[in-house]
Amino acid sequence: MAVEKGEALDWYRKMVLIRRFEEQAEGEYGKGRIGGFLHLYIGEEAIAVGAMAALDPDDDVFTHYRDHGYLLARDIDPKAVMAELFGKSTGVSKGRGGSMHMADVQRHLWGGYAIVGGHIPLAAGMAFANRYLGRSSVVACFLGEGGTNIGTFYAGLNLAAVWKLPLVVIVENNHYAMGSPVERVSAVREIYRKACAFDMPGVQVDGNDVLAVRNVVRERVAVARAGGGPQLIEALTYRFRGHSMGDPQRYRTREEVETAKAGDPIIRWRHAILEGGLATEGDLRKSEAAVEADVDEAIRYALDSPAPEAGEIDRDVLVAEERGHG
Amino acid sequence: MAETTYRDAIRGALLEEMRRDERVLVLGEEVGVWGGSYAVTRGLHEEFGSRRIIDTPIAEAEFVGAAVGMAMGGLRPVVELMTINFALVAMDQIVNNAAKIHYMFGGQIRVPMVMRMAAGWGQLGATHSQTFEGWFAHVPGLIVVMPATPYDAKGLLKSAIRSDNPVVFIEHSRLYGMKGEVPEGEYLLPFGESDIKRQGKDVTIVTWSRMLQVSLAAAETLTKEGIECEVIDLRTLRPLDMAPVFASVEKTHRALVVEEGWTTAGMGAEIAARISRERFDSLDAPVERLGQIEVPVPYAKNLEALMFPDEARVVEAVRKLVA
Numbered sequence: 302m303a304v305e306k307g308e309a310l311d312w313y314r315k316m317v318l319i320r321r322f323e324e325q326a327e328g329e330y331g332k333g334r335i336g337g338f339l340h341l342y343i344g345e346e347a348i349a350v351g352a353m354a355a356l357d358p359d360d361d362v363f364t365h366y367r368d369h370g371y372l373l374a375r376d377i378d379p380k381a382v383m384a385e386l387f388g389k390s391t392g393v394s395k396g397r398g399g400s401m402h403m404a405d406v407q408r409h410l411w412g413g414y415a416i417v418g419g420h421i422p423l424a425a426g427m428a429f430a431n432r433y434l435g436r437s438s439v440v441a442c443f444l445g446e447g448g449t450n451i452g453t454f455y456a457g458l459n460l461a462a463v464w465k466l467p468l469v470v471i472v473e474n475n476h477y478a479m480g481s482p483v484e485r486v487s488a489v490r491e492i493y494r495k496a497c498a499f500d501m502p503g504v505q506v507d508g509n510d511v512l513a514v515r516n517v518v519r520e521r522v523a524v525a526r527a528g529g530g531p532q533l534i535e536a537l538t539y540r541f542r543g544h545s546m547g548d549p550q551r552y553r554t555r556e557e558v559e560t561a562k563a564g565d566p567i568i569r570w571r572h573a574i575l576e577g578g579l580a581t582e583g584d585l586r587k588s589e590a591a592v593e594a595d596v597d598e599a600i601r602y603a604l605d606s607p608a609p610e611a612g613e614i615d616r617d618v619l620v621a622e623e624r625g626h627g
Numbered sequence: 628m629a630e631t632t633y634r635d636a637i638r639g640a641l642l643e644e645m646r647r648d649e650r651v652l653v654l655g656e657e658v659g660v661w662g663g664s665y666a667v668t669r670g671l672h673e674e675f676g677s678r679r680i681i682d683t684p685i686a687e688a689e690f691v692g693a694a695v696g697m698a699m700g701g702l703r704p705v706v707e708l709m710t711i712n713f714a715l716v717a718m719d720q721i722v723n724n725a726a727k728i729h730y731m732f733g734g735q736i737r738v739p740m741v742m743r744m745a746a747g748w749g750q751l752g753a754t755h756s757q758t759f760e761g762w763f764a765h766v767p768g769l770i771v772v773m774p775a776t777p778y779d780a781k782g783l784l785k786s787a788i789r790s791d792n793p794v795v796f797i798e799h800s801r802l803y804g805m806k807g808e809v810p811e812g813e814y815l816l817p818f819g820e821s822d823i824k825r826q827g828k829d830v831t832i833v834t835w836s837r838m839l840q841v842s843l844a845a846a847e848t849l850t851k852e853g854i855e856c857e858v859i860d861l862r863t864l865r866p867l868d869m870a871p872v873f874a875s876v877e878k879t880h881r882a883l884v885v886e887e888g889w890t891t892a893g894m895g896a897e898i899a900a901r902i903s904r905e906r907f908d909s910l911d912a913p914v915e916r917l918g919q920i921e922v923p924v925p926y927a928k929n930l931e932a933l934m935f936p937d938e939a940r941v942v943e944a945v946r947k948l949v950a
């Protein structure tokens with residue numbers, strides 16, 4: 302396997318971090334400490350972790366609202382992510398964004414966007430700016446397969462293709478858009494084939510295999526960076542939890558979910574590490590324990606952090622205009 | 628001072644700002660070789676080339692969204708939406724992205740962009756003759772500019788391009804050929820400063836964009852009857868500068884809002900509410916509003932002519948107010 306021990310363990314730790322972070326967040330939601338919508342990424346961790354491993358730190362990232370995993374995979378402090386869920390001033394978006402709208406510009410993570418497909422043109426624009434200003438950064442844009450049925454996907458990718466932008470679009474096909482299975486809402490079931498409409502490369506990858514994701518994303522990013530234009534990747538995965546909290550999941554059977562869990566990306570990577578002799582059971586346990594402590598600390602931090610001051614409510618609506626011109 | 632058309636004043640602002648700042652670029656449908664559907668960008672492609680004058684596919688949501696992304700990435704895009712009607716296609720990008728990103732992510736990101744679009748009409752039928760600036764003015768996070776003169780258009784567009792905020796800049800197709808004084812040198816005009824375009828003591832007319840010209844013509848007629856109208860041009864609809872309006876109403880005790888769009892839930896309703904709320908004791912009559920007839924705009928010339936406030940209707944409304 303073309304992975305070093307350190308890398309292998311890092312990916313494992315990040316996937317477990319996302320898993321434990323969200324399991325705990327789910328519990329906190331039940332206690333009423335987190336409000337609104339909370340879309341869990343559980344079962345899909347290998348995509349964020351594999352993709353971030355393939356990107357340079359100053360490559361730019363845009364995501365949809367199921368976004369906690371990308372922030373954690375990008376080494377953004379779990380404390381600030383949890384604090385955002387708690388609506389605290391120490392959150393990544395200062396408590397103004399919540400679960401669906403998290404950004405950390407220092408880490409080139411330009412935000413979770415909650416209008417399906419609405420961020421695709423933004424990602425294209427960022428890619429344009431990068432090229433225009435002579436930056437070599439590539440933009441990665443994540444979305445769900447349901448988001449490939451809205452106009453911004455088609456016209457956005459067309460724009461990116463016409464302008465040959467350094468953009469990699471990664472569609473996480475978790476098979477359901479809320480309760481709609483792919484075949485009910487998409488005339489084309491293999492999402493990667495939609496790339497042909499833009500004469501753009503489209504590839505499919507096992508999204509539950511973190512190494513495969515890393516490799517495919519790395520390859521596509523290299524092409525985009527070299528001026529090969531936008532690339533489309535479909536990563537096949539499965540959402541183990543409901544769409545958001547309180548989803549009775551009438552659209553699928555328990556058996557189907559249990560069967561899918563056999564392909565759990567974390568368990569798979571654990572086996573791969575042990576089989577490949579990349580690390581020992583002890584190493585993995587140690588990593589799990591460290592994650593446990595990090596998540597506990599994140600919750601404590603979020604609880605202890607102050608809520609935004611009432612006076613913050615009208616800050617940052619507009620940037621102050623420079624007065625006195627003219 | 629030189630006489631310049633509204634169109635040339637806008638082009639002049641674009642030209643000056645593009646020469647001044649490499650990060651400024653123009654994108655939209657047919658803005659390049661064609662020169663813009665109202666010829667506003669004519670000549671820019673020759674000077675700046677396809678790198679900075681960018682023709683887009685017919686995809687308003689996507690090229691406005693791309694401009695938001697460009698702005699986030701450090702550029703200062705000026706998007707041209709052929710007409711305000713097509714902005715409807717991009718409404719999600721304007722309202723959910725451009726207007727929200729600075730606030731929603733805790734002030735981390737700025738979106739310095741301008742969205743130019745033309746309101747107006749001219750036997751274009753229901754889908755191509757609209758004026759709904761109030762839809763944009765409703766949204767916190769946007770700046771909304773709607774200039775009535777070449778001078779204001781140039782100074783305000785230059786400020787819009789230099790602003791770090793998303794600015795909706797609404798031009799008017801029937802003003803493009805209008806001439807006015809524009810100084811040679813550089814100048815900028817600030818947002819949120821209403822301008823008294825004519826002084827008077829009897830009635831306050833509050834207006835903006837093309838209705839300013841209609842209101843000024845009406846004021847000219849009324850002066851012959853001994854009625855002196857004070858005509859205030861709002862120029863920017865968000866932020867809204869009501870101070871000169873309030874001061875005027877204290878003097879005239881009567882106010883008429885003249886707008887080109889539908890009055891129901893329109894911009895004029897906001898103006899009337901603010902005057903009534905803030906200067907209730909100064910008013911001798913309810914604030915009056917004049918706008919277009921509440922139907923989709925028809926094609927037939929005679930019907931279309933009935934649609935919008937004209938000089939005669941403004942004159943009549945003022946006469947009633949002072950009666």
Ligand SMILES: Cc1ncc(C[n+]2csc(CCOP(=O)(O)OP(=O)(O)O)c2C)c(N)n1
Pocket residue numbers: 367415416417418444445446447448449475477478479544
């Ligand atoms: C334009 C728009 N329409 C509807 C919604 C409501 N909505 C939120 S998520 C969702 C399903 C999206 O599914 P998919 O794109 O596959 O992503 P997933 O949630 O599976 O990650 C819908 C319909 C929305 N947020 N935006």
